[in-house]
Amino acid sequence: MAALLGILLVAFLAAAVPFALRLLHSFLWVPRRLERRFRRQGIRGPPRRPLSGNAAGYRDLLAAAQSAPLASFHHAVVARVAPHYREWPERYGRPFVFWLGPRPRLVVSDPEVVKAVLTDPTGTFDKAGSGGGNPLARQLFGEGLVGLTGEKWARHRRVIAPAFNMERIKGWISEITAITSSMLDKWEVQDEARAEFEIDVHKEFHTLIADVISSVAFGSSYEEGKRVFELQEEQLKLAILAMTTVYIPGFRFVPTKKNRRRHMLNQEVRNSLRKLIEINGRKCEDSNNLLGMMLSASKLGSEFRMGIEEIIDECKTFYFTGKETTANLLTWATLLLALHQEWQNKARDEVLQACGKSEHPNAENLSNLKIVNMVLKETLRLYPPAMFLNRMVNRDVKLGKLDIPAGTQLHFPILDIHHDVNIWGTNADEFDPSRFAEGKSYHLGAYFPFGIGPTICVGQNLTMVEEKVALAMILQRFALVVSRPMFMRQCMESHSNPSTVLKFLPIRFETSMDLCVDFWVFAVNMVNAADVHRVLYIFVNNFGRMFPARLNFLSKVEFAGAMGAFSMYKQLLIPAEMYRK
Structure with a gap:
């Protein structure tokens, strides 16, 4: 028995000692060596802990920033959703370094x-990879x-691009x-001819984009x-939880409750996905989606x-990234237009000129939507799909003075x-x-919402076409207004998950100027609004959108609108002659 225990002890030590040495090497010796290299160059950062690095400090900064009262909505989001980008440079200068576990992140x-790094062709x-090297996040x-790197990434890219x-x-535009x-027809049915209605656009856009992706990429449907x-x-x-904690090698094999759930999911x-591929694969084999x-490539006996x-992994990637990126961008774009009515009006005028009142966007008229394109580019600047990009340095290298x-x-x-001033x-x-007017471009390393270089997002063209089509069709049929004030906190709490309720005012072109010769007729059409103030708001804010050629009458119309709105409950008629003069 003693001999058996001795053998077991020796076996345990034989396994434990190398593991312990590996941990010491990874968590103590290597970080100290790298830290000395940075300090010699004057690169500093917040003090790190031996095992967790700056993970706790980052979480504290984020919690403090997001718990601060939000007086009004604004686009200065960096200090709220990524406070370490502002707090730590002020203390330690630029560039600065912070640590997640034993790995340094040099923020440049x-x-x-x-530009030099993202367009580098040497493989340095x-x-x-996704998840920052954490297998649980990957x-x-x-x-x-x-999530792929190296030659395997290049092979997949050649098939998918x-x-x-x-x-x-x-x-795919049709x-x-x-x-x-x-989707828009469903909204109009739900609104039951009301003058306005509310929608959580984030949820609706997730369903919309999921349906588009399922159809054009996989020949299936959202359901x-x-x-x-x-x-x-x-x-x-x-995955987010895993990325904000330090990963201990081998921890993914420990049967914790969360690990078991990760494996099950x-x-x-x-x-x-395997079932979806089996169901739709046969009809897709000869298609161009x-x-x-990918199925055609699976039958080739070549390097491709x-x-x-591998096909399942790519379906998994595209299902997630395609939906999240596009739905979030469309949410932010509609919110920004609801907040900035002047740009909403400009974009709508352009859409109506290019597509008319009811014609769907197509490959020809989409190219004429310059203002819509400017709006989307500015949205991507303020609220990019990803907050950062990482690149691993494979060998010692000099970049400028670094x-x-x-x-x-x-x-x-x-x-x-x-957001850099x-x-x-x-x-x-x-x-x-207007920053992007007349096709104006910026330094490749200053504006890169989809990345740049060989690893630029493979689906960016599809994303932009989806956005233009959806935004144009929404503007054809609805005016957008910000809804309840609580949306401000919802938006500012999460850069990547903007839960946003917007108010939609259907633009009823059949109620044209020919039918609304005087305000009373228009007011009767708007009588379903909840109160007189809303009637006034709807009229004044929609006149310029519905009748841009008649803006020279706006002052008289506003006056008539105010008088009509405040007298409507008393059933007082405002003669058309009052403002026809």
Whole structure:
């Protein structure tokens, strides 16, 4: 018995000692060596803890920033959603370094360095992969394009990229408009001819984009893929939790409650996608959508061949990234137009000129929507899809004056760069689409919502077409107004999940100036509004949108509108002659 115990002890020590030495090497020796390299160059950062780095300090900063009272909505979001981008540079200068566990993140905001790294063709700077090196977070994307690096990433990219060239996307516009039209028709049925109604646009846009992705990329529908989307929502929450904690090697194999749930979710997502591929695969094999191209590649005996598990990973990646990015962008764009009525009016006038009152957008008239494009670009500047990009340094390298050791993770704060007053001027935190007027462009390292270089987002063309189509069709049929004040906190609490309730005012073109010769007729059409103040608001705010050619009458109309609104409850008629003179 003693001999057996001795053998077990020796076996335990044989396994434990190398593991302990590995932990000491990873968490103590390597970080101290890298820290000395940074200090010699004057690069500083917040004091780190041996195991967790600055994870606790980051969480404290975020909690303090988001607990501060929010007096009004504004676009100066960096200090609230990513306070370390402002707090730590003020204390330690730029660039600065912070640590998540044993790995340093060197935060660099210089556009020249950003451009040099992201366009580098040598392989010195590798994609850090999704989840920041945390296997628990990587489960969200699996071995799909977002999480892959090196040659495997390049092979997948060569298969997938052709599915998203602009000519192929133009062929999908009719499907996108049909799905969008169905959503808008549903809204109009729900509003029951009311003068206004409220919608949580974030939820609606998630369903819309999920349906578009399911249709154009996989030949299915939202209902078929609904379970996948629901499971990925829960996976996202667990992935965010994993990314904000320090990962101990091997911890993913410990059967904790959360780890068991992660494993269960991952298996269910994969099984659901496998069934979808089996159901839709046969009809997609000869099509030009994403699933069809991947299935065709799976039958090739060349370097481009993709196995079924790889296809599942890519479906998982595209289902999640395509939906989140596009739905969030559309939410922010509609919110910004609701807040900035002058730009909403300009965008609507452009849409009506290009598409008319009822014609759906198509490949030809979409190219004429210059103002809509400016609005979307400015939205991407203020609220980019991702707050940062990481690149792993594979060997010691010099970037300008920076001597960067191997093992460093370069951290490019997209959100902070997009709000930098040194790049965008003193109004960097203001919504101003005119920055992008007449096709104006900026330094590649100063504006990169979809990334730049070889790893630029493969689906950006589809995202922009989806956005233009949806926004144009919404503006054709509705005026947007911000709804209840509570939306401010909801928006500011989360950069990536803007739960936003907007008020929609249907634009009823049949109630034209020919039918509304005097205010009384118009007021009767608006009588379903809840009170006289709302009648006045609706009239004055919609006259210019509905009848842009008659804006020279606006002062008389406003006067008549005010008189009519305050007298309506007393059933007093305002003669048309009052303002026809």
